[in-house]
Amino acid sequence: MIHEQLSVLLVVIPLLAAPITAMFNKLSWSWLITLLVCASCCFFSAWLLMDVANGEIIHYELGGWAPPWGIEYRIDALNALVALIVCIIALCTTIYSRKSVEQEILPYQHGMFYAAFQLCFLGLLGITLTGDIFNVFVFLEISSLASYALIAMGKNRKALTSSFHYLVLGTLGATFFLIGVGLAYAATGTLNMDDLAAKLPLVENIQMVHTAFALIIVGLALKAAIYPLHLWLPNAYSYAPTVISIFLSATATKVAIYVLIRCLFNVFSLEYVLTTWLPQIMTVLGAVAILYGSVRAIGQTGMKKMLAYSSVAQIGYMIMGIGFLSQQGLTASIVHLFNHALMKGALFMAAGLYIYRVNTATFENLKGMGREMPYTFFAMLIAALSLIGVPGTVGFVSKWQLINAALEQQQWGMVVIILLGSLLAIVYVWKLVEVLYFQSAEKIRVQGVESGSERIGSSPLGMTSAMWILALACIYFGFNTELTLGTAGTAVDLLFSAGGTK
Amino acid sequence: METSSLIIFALLLPLVGALIISRLDSMPNVREVFTLLTSTSLLVVVIALYNRLQDGQTEAFVVAEPFAGLTISFALEQLGMLFALVASSLWIVTSIYAIGYMRAHHEKHQTRFFALFAVAISAVMAICFSNNLLTLFLFYEVLTLSTYPLVTHAGTEKAKKSGRVYLGILMGSSIGLFLFGVLLVWFYAGDLTFAQGGVLSGKLPEHLALPVYALFVFGIGKAAVMPMHKWLPAAMVAPTPVSALLHAVAVVKAGVFAIIKVTLFIFGPDFLQESGANHWLIWFPMLTILLASFIAMTKDNIKERLAYSTISQLSYIVLGALLANSLGLLGASMHIVMHAFAKISLFFAAGAILVTAHKTKVSELSGLGRKMPFTFAIFLIGTLSIIGLPPFGGMWSKWYLALGTLEFSGPEFTRWALLGTLMISSLLNIAYLGAIPMKAFFGKLPEGSDKTIKEAPLPCLIGLAVPALICIYLFFSPEPFFSMAQQAVSSGQ
Numbered sequence: 004m005i006h007e008q009l010s011v012l013l014v015v016i017p018l019l020a021a022p023i024t025a026m027f028n029k030l031s032w033s034w035l036i037t038l039l040v041c042a043s044c045c046f047f048s049a050w051l052l053m054d055v056a057n058g059e060i061i062h063y064e065l066g067g068w069a070p071p072w073g074i075e076y077r078i079d080a081l082n083a084l085v086a087l088i089v090c091i092i093a094l095c096t097t098i099y100s101r102k103s104v105e106q107e108i109l110p111y112q113h114g115m116f117y118a119a120f121q122l123c124f125l126g127l128l129g130i131t132l133t134g135d136i137f138n139v140f141v142f143l144e145i146s147s148l149a150s151y152a153l154i155a156m157g158k159n160r161k162a163l164t165s166s167f168h169y170l171v172l173g174t175l176g177a178t179f180f181l182i183g184v185g186l187a188y189a190a191t192g193t194l195n196m197d198d199l200a201a202k203l204p205l206v207e208n209i210q211m212v213h214t215a216f217a218l219i220i221v222g223l224a225l226k227a228a229i230y231p232l233h234l235w236l237p238n239a240y241s242y243a244p245t246v247i248s249i250f251l252s253a254t255a256t257k258v259a260i261y262v263l264i265r266c267l268f269n270v271f272s273l274e275y276v277l278t279t280w281l282p283q284i285m286t287v288l289g290a291v292a293i294l295y296g297s298v299r300a301i302g303q304t305g306m307k308k309m310l311a312y313s314s315v316a317q318i319g320y321m322i323m324g325i326g327f328l329s330q331q332g333l334t335a336s337i338v339h340l341f342n343h344a345l346m347k348g349a350l351f352m353a354a355g356l357y358i359y360r361v362n363t364a365t366f367e368n369l370k371g372m373g374r375e376m377p378y379t380f381f382a383m384l385i386a387a388l389s390l391i392g393v394p395g396t397v398g399f400v401s402k403w404q405l406i407n408a409a410l411e412q413q414q415w416g417m418v419v420i421i422l423l424g425s426l427l428a429i430v431y432v433w434k435l436v437e438v439l440y441f442q443s444a445e446k447i448r449v450q451g452v453e454s455g456s457e458r459i460g461s462s463p464l465g466m467t468s469a470m471w472i473l474a475l476a477c478i479y480f481g482f483n484t485e486l487t488l489g490t491a492g493t494a495v496d497l498l499f500s501a502g503g504t505k
Numbered sequence: 506m507e508t509s510s511l512i513i514f515a516l517l518l519p520l521v522g523a524l525i526i527s528r529l530d531s532m533p534n535v536r537e538v539f540t541l542l543t544s545t546s547l548l549v550v551v552i553a554l555y556n557r558l559q560d561g562q563t564e565a566f567v568v569a570e571p572f573a574g575l576t577i578s579f580a581l582e583q584l585g586m587l588f589a590l591v592a593s594s595l596w597i598v599t600s601i602y603a604i605g606y607m608r609a610h611h612e613k614h615q616t617r618f619f620a621l622f623a624v625a626i627s628a629v630m631a632i633c634f635s636n637n638l639l640t641l642f643l644f645y646e647v648l649t650l651s652t653y654p655l656v657t658h659a660g661t662e663k664a665k666k667s668g669r670v671y672l673g674i675l676m677g678s679s680i681g682l683f684l685f686g687v688l689l690v691w692f693y694a695g696d697l698t699f700a701q702g703g704v705l706s707g708k709l710p711e712h713l714a715l716p717v718y719a720l721f722v723f724g725i726g727k728a729a730v731m732p733m734h735k736w737l738p739a740a741m742v743a744p745t746p747v748s749a750l751l752h753a754v755a756v757v758k759a760g761v762f763a764i765i766k767v768t769l770f771i772f773g774p775d776f777l778q779e780s781g782a783n784h785w786l787i788w789f790p791m792l793t794i795l796l797a798s799f800i801a802m803t804k805d806n807i808k809e810r811l812a813y814s815t816i817s818q819l820s821y822i823v824l825g826a827l828l829a830n831s832l833g834l835l836g837a838s839m840h841i842v843m844h845a846f847a848k849i850s851l852f853f854a855a856g857a858i859l860v861t862a863h864k865t866k867v868s869e870l871s872g873l874g875r876k877m878p879f880t881f882a883i884f885l886i887g888t889l890s891i892i893g894l895p896p897f898g899g900m901w902s903k904w905y906l907a908l909g910t911l912e913f914s915g916p917e918f919t920r921w922a923l924l925g926t927l928m929i930s931s932l933l934n935i936a937y938l939g940a941i942p943m944k945a946f947f948g949k950l951p952e953g954s955d956k957t958i959k960e961a962p963l964p965c966l967i968g969l970a971v972p973a974l975i976c977i978y979l980f981f982s983p984e985p986f987f988s989m990a991q992q993a994v995s996s997g998q
Contacts, residue, residue, distance in 0.1 A: 388650075392680070394643040400571055403688070410692045418685070425680045433672065441657065441665055482569035482577065 006054050007063040009047045010076045010132050013086065016040055017125035021118045028114035034101050037117045041097045044128070045090040052083040058493050062134075070134070071195035077134030081337065081494035084487075085261045086131045088344045092253040093124050095348060099469035100246040103355055107158055107244045116156060120250070123149035127258045136184050136270065137194040139262060140177065143226070146258075147173045150251055154243040165238035172235045176225030183218030186211055187270075199270050213279075216271055220281065223266065227259035229322055230292035233315045237299075240311040245355035248307060252314055253348040257340045260321055264333070267325070268498040276328070285326030290420045292319025297427035301434065306354045306364040309431060310347065313390060316424060317343045323417065324405050330495050331408035337491040339401035342480065346389040346398060349473035353383035356462050356470065366438045373439030378467060380439055382474035387432040389477045392425045396481040400488065508557050509566040512579050515550045515589075515630050519543060523623035530616040537604050540619050544597040547626070551586075551593045555985070558586050565636040565698075575697060577643065580636035582699070584769070584838060584993035587986055588762050589633035591845050592755050595972065596626050602853055602968025603746035609860045609962050612744055618658060622747075624651040629755045632762065638687050638697040638771060641763055642679070645727070648759055649675045655747045656740050667739040674736040675726045682724025689717050690771060699766060701996055703773025714772070714780035721767045722786055727760025728823050729816045731793040738812040745856030748808060753815055753848040758841055761822040765837055769993070774829040784915035787827040790820035791926050798933035805866045807855045807941070811848070814938060817930065818844045818891065824923070825906050831994050833909025838990035840902035843890065843979065847899055850887035850973045851938075854880050857961035857969060867941055871948030876958045879966060883973045885942040890976040892934045898979030901987070903927065 020040045024033045055061060055078055063076040078086075097120075108116050126146025130139050151173070155166035188194055190211045191202040206212050221232075228236040236256070240248050267276050276282065296316025303309040317339070324336030354364045356379045361368055373380035389396035392403075402421060409417040480487050522543030529536035558581045565580035603622075607615050628651055631644035649672065657668035691697055693713075694704040709717060726733040740752050768774065777783050794817045801813035818840070825837025857880045858864055862873060874881040890897035893904075910923040960966060979986070 391676075393646050393650075394639065395647070403572065406688050407692065410688065418688075422681050422685055426677055429672075429676050429680065433669075437665070437669075441660070441668075482571055484571045488572065 006050065007061050009051050010061060010063045010078050011065065013044050013047055013051075013090075013132060014125050014129050016043060017121040017128070021121040021125070024121060025114050025118035028111065030101070030105055030110070030113045033114045033117040034097070034104070037100075037121060038094075038097045040121060041090065041094040041124070044124075045087075045094045048083065048086045048090040051078055052080075052087050052490065055080050055083045056490055056493060058497060060497070071193045071198040074138050075134040075195060076132045077196070078132060079494065079497050080490050081264070081498065082131045082261065084337065084341060084490045084494060085258065086128055088341050089124070089127050089131065089254045089258065092250060092344055092348050095352075095469045095472055096246055096250045096253075098472075099249065099352055099355070099466050101465055102463040103245050103359055103466065106359060107246075108156055112156060116153070116244075119149045119152050120246075122146070123153060123250070127254055130258050130262060134196050135194055136187070136196055136199065136266075140181050140184060143177055143180065143262075146255070147177060147226075150247070150255065153247045154239050154251075156247075157242045157244050159242045161238070162242040165235075165242045169235040169239040172225055172232075176222045176232075178222070179218045179225070180222030183215045183220075183222060186215035186218065190215065196265070196270050200272060203271060204275065212275075216275075216279070219266055220263070223259055223263045227256050227263060228315060228318055230288055230295055230315060230319060233292070233296075233318070236315060237308055237311040240314070241305065241307040245351070245358055249348055249351040249355060252311070252351055253344040256314070256318055257344055260318070260325075260336070260340060264325060264336070264498070273328070273499070282326050282328045285322050286414070286417065287326075289319045289321075289323025289326055290417060292316060292322065293420055293424040294427070297424055297431065300431045301427065303431075304366050306357065306366065306369060306435065307351070309435065310350050310354060313428070313431065314343075314347060316428075317347070317390075320401070320405060320421070320424070323421075324408060327408050327412060327414070329408055329411060330499060331404065331411055333495045333498065334488065334491045335401055335405035335408050337494060338404055338484075338487050341487050341491075342389070342397035342401045342477075345473050345476050345480065346386040346396075349382060349386035349470055349477060350390070352466065352470035352473065353379050353386070356466055359466065360462065366435075369438055370442040371439070373436070376462060379462060379470065382467075382470050383439075384436065385474045386477055387435065389481070391428045391432055394481075395478065397477050397487075398481075400481055400484055404488070508554070508562045508564070508581065509579070511550060511554055511557070512566075512581070512634050515547065515554060515634070516579075516627055518547050518550060519623040519627035519630065523620040523627070526623060527616060527620040533615065536616060536619060540600050540604070540623070541597070543623060544593070544600050544626075547630075548593045548597060551589050551630075554581060555586055555590060557581065558583065574695070575639055575691070576637065577640050578636040579631070579634040579640065581634065582636075582993070583989045583996065584762070584765065585633040585635070587838060587989045587993070588758060588841060589630060590986075591758070591842050592626065592629050592633070595750060595754050595845060595849055598968050598971045599746050599750040599849070601964050602749070602856070603744075605962040605964030605968065606746055606856050606860055607744065609965070610744070612658070613660075614658065618655065618744070618747075621651055621655050622750075625655070625751060625755060629759060632759050637699060638690065638767070641766065642683065642687055645679060645683075645725075645759065645763065646676070648756060649679070649727075652747075652751050652756055655751065656743045658743055658747070661742075664742045667742045670739040671736045674733060678724050678726035678733055682720045683726075684724070686717055686720030686724050689713075689720070697771075699770035701770070703769070703771055703776055705771060706773050706776040711780040714777065714782040715785065718772060718777065718782040719786055721764065722789065722823065722827070725760050725763045725767075727756055728764050729757060729760065729793075729819050730789050730823055731796060731816075731820075734793065734797070734816045737816055738809050741806075741808040741812050745808070745852060745859060748812075749849050749852035749856065752812070753852055754845045757815060757819055758845060761819055761826070761837070761841060764823055765826045765834065765841075768826040768829060769834065774831070774834065777829040778914045781915070783827045783829050784919065787824060787913075787915070787919065787923065790824040790827060791923060793817065793820040794824065794926055794930050795933075798930055798937065802933070802937045805868055807858070807865060807867055808852075810867065810937060810941075811851055811855060814851075814891070814934070815848060818848065821902075821906060821927075821930075825909060828906075828909045828913055828923075830909055830912045830914065832905050832912055834994045835990050836902050836905030836907075836909050838993060839905060839983065839986065842983075842986045842990075843898045843902045843976075846972045846975045846979065847887045847890035847897070850883050850969065850976065851891070853965070853969045853972070854884040854887065857965050860965065861961045862958045867944070870941065870945045872945065872950030873958070874942060874945030874947075875950070877945075877960055879960055880969065881942050881945045883969045884945075886973045886976055888934070888938040888942060891938060892931055896977060896980045898976050898983060900980060901983050903931070
């Protein structure tokens with residue numbers, strides 16, 4: 004089949020384009036190149052997904068070296084879906100980015116900015132597509148290094164410290180992951196995921212496997228910002244340049260969660276995971292994350308930080324779904340991974356538009372902006388309702404699925420916590436709506452927007468249209484779940500059958 | 506035209522109307538014409554649907570299927586038709602009234618007001634025609650959200666505070682309890698479709714019937730069963746037409762309608778009676794009827810008094826549903842209609858008093874009846890219909906509710922308590938509602954009062970007269986509502 008080459012193209016295109024972008028140090032050119040790269044990747048990943056949606060698995064051997072020695076790209080429904088959402092978000096972010104980058108990033112950095120953005124993008128795609136666990140680490144580092152640089156480009160000086168904070172914790176996570184991989188390699192002599200899955204159960208030195216497992220999980224949990232390892236996330240997301248907040252919040256943690264799922268089910272088998280305490284721990288941590296993240300979100304006074312804490316809560320839902328270790332629960336997690344990317348993307352885009360117009364997103368300065376920017380406000384409202392889980396939006400689909408998974412196992416406490424999470428979401432979403440729509444501005448807004456004028460009078464078309472695409476997707480996928488639920492179902496079937504045979 | 510496309514048409518028509526209305530901010534007269542046009546054509550569509558239904562066309566159609574076996578779908582059904590007829594016909598009346606009221610009262614943001622009103626009506630139509638619990642829940646939420654800006658219309662601190670209570674209680678109860686109930690039904694029955702005789706019978710363990718049913722009775726906050734009633738008095742800060750149509754007809758009736766639907770088509774009256782879930786729960790609406798009446802007596806603000814009266818009357822309907830026998834359900838369904846026409850007359854009258862005499866308190870009304878005889882005559886008609894005296898429509902629903910209590914399958918004591926409650930409540934009605942026209946007609950005008958007070962503008966008066974006349978008409982011929990309610994109830998058995 005010719006389509007298997009597509010998988011490697013997804014990584015190669017941005018890899019080749021990134022240095023070229025860096026050379027064109029002009030906004031329009033680097034933007035255009037990035038747009039083309041993202042669009043073509045989006046197209047290829049959609050194609051890939053269509054190929055594997057029926058449960059097929061694509062194998063591609065890099066350089067013709069057969070696994071387990073060579074690196075292999077292995078694409079099934081799960082990673083094709085994750086790759087698609089990464090590409091969609093990257094494309095929308097790029098469409099959105101032009102004006103925002105022009106305003107927020109220093110002119111001499113434009114080329115570098117887009118190059119780093121593409122590197123981050125390719126890193127995330129690489130993590131998603133590869134079937135080799137060491138390769139995961141490599142791409143993890145590519146994307147992380149790029150994102151440290153990107154976050155540090157934020158205008159606020161706190162961006163530097165938050166980037167450094169992220170760098171320390173991120174490196175710690177990556178190191179843990181690497182040591183875990185090293186131990187697994189020492190135990191089995193292989194790095195290929197399929198091969199590992201076959202050989203790990205035969206290892207006699209069970210202590211070593213335990214250690215490897217623990218290190219890999221903790222490393223990934225750091226990357227995925229699972230409570231209580233979420234500390235880097237709120238600052239990193241709130242002080243990064245807007246475009247990066249959008250992109251990372253919608254993709255980076257999702258990809259880490261994907262790797263977590265992959266490791267639990269495809270590397271270490273389901274039977275092995277069941278012998279550990281991990282499922283219970285994950286369910287409980289998920290529950291705590293939901294409550295903690297939501298409560299902290301209520302207490303925030305800035306839109307970006309509120310959204311960041313809400314992300315901590317939403318990650319909790321995904322972790323809880325994985326923790327159930329049932330088909331329904333895992334489907335819920337995967338669907339929520341996709342859905343949350345859509346809604347958080349749209350919400351951060353709305354925040355970015357406010358920043359573009361009034362240079363800040365603290366509640367104090369946002370008072371009454373909803374009335375002034377009704378189109379932005381309504382798109383934001385759709386995404387925010389989806390965060391609550393109002394029916395007719397994507398948020399409802401994933402929550403419904405997750406609650407059903409909890410009911411299936413008679414976990415009444417978890418059902419109550421999920422519903423409580425929705426109620427808390429109402430509180431913080433409504434706090435936002437009240438600020439934006441019902442309070443009137445108290446003082447003259449904002450000083451010194453770069454152009455020299457007090458503030459900017461209109462929203463650029465690119466920014467609003469990208470946001471509306473995501474907002475409408477929130478509704479579309481709330482009614483038509485063939486793509487999301489269907490693919491997630493196929494992916495979960497594959498994961499569980501893999502666990503069964505080994 | 507296909508019946509399915511006609512239903513879609515009924516849902517989209519007010520939405521399209523809302524879009525057009527929202528674009529006509531600079532031309533208030535054209536905007537009002539469009540409001541009337543939309544509401545009239547909606548009534549025509551609903552009547553056409555009514556004819557289809559009487560010809561026996563009830564097949565459901567699916568709009569979307571988010572989960573396997575779980576759909577967003579619509580169908581024609583007698584009870585929904587009854588509600589749709591009431592809501593759409595009263596929308597016209599309210600629109601006429603609102604035009605007079607909003608202008609006389611110099612309200613701001615009138616365009617937003619009329620546009621959101623149309624959106625709310627669209628949500629109500631969708632609730633009427635929904636074919637399963639998920640669809641109903643979806644549009645129940647849409648209704649809450651679209652009426653929130655209407656409640657906070659004035660934009661004052663008080664309005665915002667009320668809006669918070671409104672949204673907090675309605676969304677909190679629906680997501681925390683109602684949705685939980687829907688989930689449990691789905692979990693046990695694997696089906697949310699409204700079906701004859703219910704879907705839960707034999708699937709839900711009997712000891713769970715009580716808690717699950719309680720999730721619906723309290724989770725459907727729009728039915729305002731105590732302790733979920735606080736939002737309704739809070740919502741009274743809205744302009745009077747909103748209070749009239751939404752908080753006496755559309756929104757609150759959507760709540761009780763949902764409870765009747767759940768009783769008839771999800772649980773099934775037989776299953777409820779067997780499990781005895783209603784024997785205990787029925788005390789809640791019973792106490793609500795009494796307590797709300799007592800609270801109403803203490804309220805001096807007219808609209809607040811009417812709000813508590815609504816709470817008490819809504820619990821009549823909930824009580825009728827919880828009786829779970831055919832007479833009680835018939836009475837409950839009829840009371841949706843009768844209370845709607847009577848209460849809307851009362852609200853319109855209260856609005857007319859506010860607009861012309863600028864009086865909001867009962868204690869200020871002495872002698873005003875001689876200045877505004879027409880308005881207070883209407884108020885009297887509404888009051889008498891709510892009390893349940895002939896020759897007003899309100900008599901029929903109370904009659905069947907009372908008959909229903911006699912057939913209640915629960916303990917003997919509860920049965921007599923229920924009947925007693927209905928009787929006492931009628932007396933209380935006389936006390937707190939009857940007092941208002943009495944005072945207005947027979948009280949003395951205070952010294953130095955404004956001599957120029959006269960009747961409200963003509964559109965307001967037309968709006969006042971129509972529902973009051975219908976109240977009288979419904980006594981002599983409660984058709985077509987009676988036969989529709991009867992068919993709905995018998996199909997649920």
